[in-house]
Every structure is written in structure tokens, then in C-alpha cells.
Amino acid sequence: MKKPLQAIAIEYGKHPVPVVVAKGKDEFAQQIIDAAIAAGVPIQKDEDLAALLGLLDLDEQVPRSLYTLVAEVLVYTYWLKGMKPGDEK
Numbered sequence: 366m367k368k369p370l371q372a373i374a375i376e377y378g379k380h381p382v383p384v385v386v387a388k389g390k391d392e393f394a395q396q397i398i399d400a401a402i403a404a405g406v407p408i409q410k411d412e413d414l415a416a417l418l419g420l421l422d423l424d425e426q427v428p429r430s431l432y433t434l435v436a437e438v439l440v441y442t443y444w445l446k447g448m449k450p451g452d453e454k
Contacts, residue, residue: 369394370390370395371388371389371390371412371415371416371419372387372388372389372390372393372394372395372397372398372401373385373387373388373414373415373418373419374386374387374401374406375418375427375435375438377435380426382426382427383426383435383439384424384425384426384427385418385422385424385425385427386423386424387423388418388421388423407441407442407445407446409438409441411434411438414431414434414435414438417434418435
């Protein structure tokens with residue numbers, strides 16, 4: 366059986382900690398992915414992290430227990446954009 370497509374969008378920079386700003390499964394997940402691609406937002410595939418972040422509500426802060434995993438995604442994103450932490454401000 367095929368796993369449902371899941372997408373979680375987090376935002377960091379406008380908030381003191383990462384926040385879930387969008388989440389969805391299947392068709393809505395594809396819309397989130399398509400919107401990210403169109404906006405030039407880097408995408409990282411991590412089914413385990415998506416499953417954990419998917420348990421959070423919209424506008425909910427990412428808990429400390431997930432900081433290390435989310436930090437890895439953010440570091441990758443900064444690297445892709447040629448940025449370093451603090452450049453977003």
C-alpha cells in the first residue's frame with residue numbers, strides 16, 4: 366500500500382523558533398510542494414521528520430525535542446541559498 370504524500374512547511378526568521386505554517390496530505394500536500402517550488406523555497410524530503418511535524422497544529426511552535434532535526438533542514442536551506450544564520454533579518 367502506498368504511503369500518502371505529506372508536506373509540512375515551517376517558517377523561521379519572523380519567529381523566535383520554527384513554526385508550522387502549512388501542512389497537508391495527498392492533493393493538498395502536492396499544492397504545498399508546488400507553491401514552494403514556484404516561490405523558490407527549498408524542499409527536503411524526510412518522511413520521518415514530516416510525520417513528527419505533522420502531529421503539530423498550524424501556527425504551533427516546533428518543540429525543543431525536534432530542534433536538532435529541524436536545524437539540519439535549516440542549515441541545508443541556508444547552504445542552498447548561500448546564506449548564514451542571521452542573514453534573513
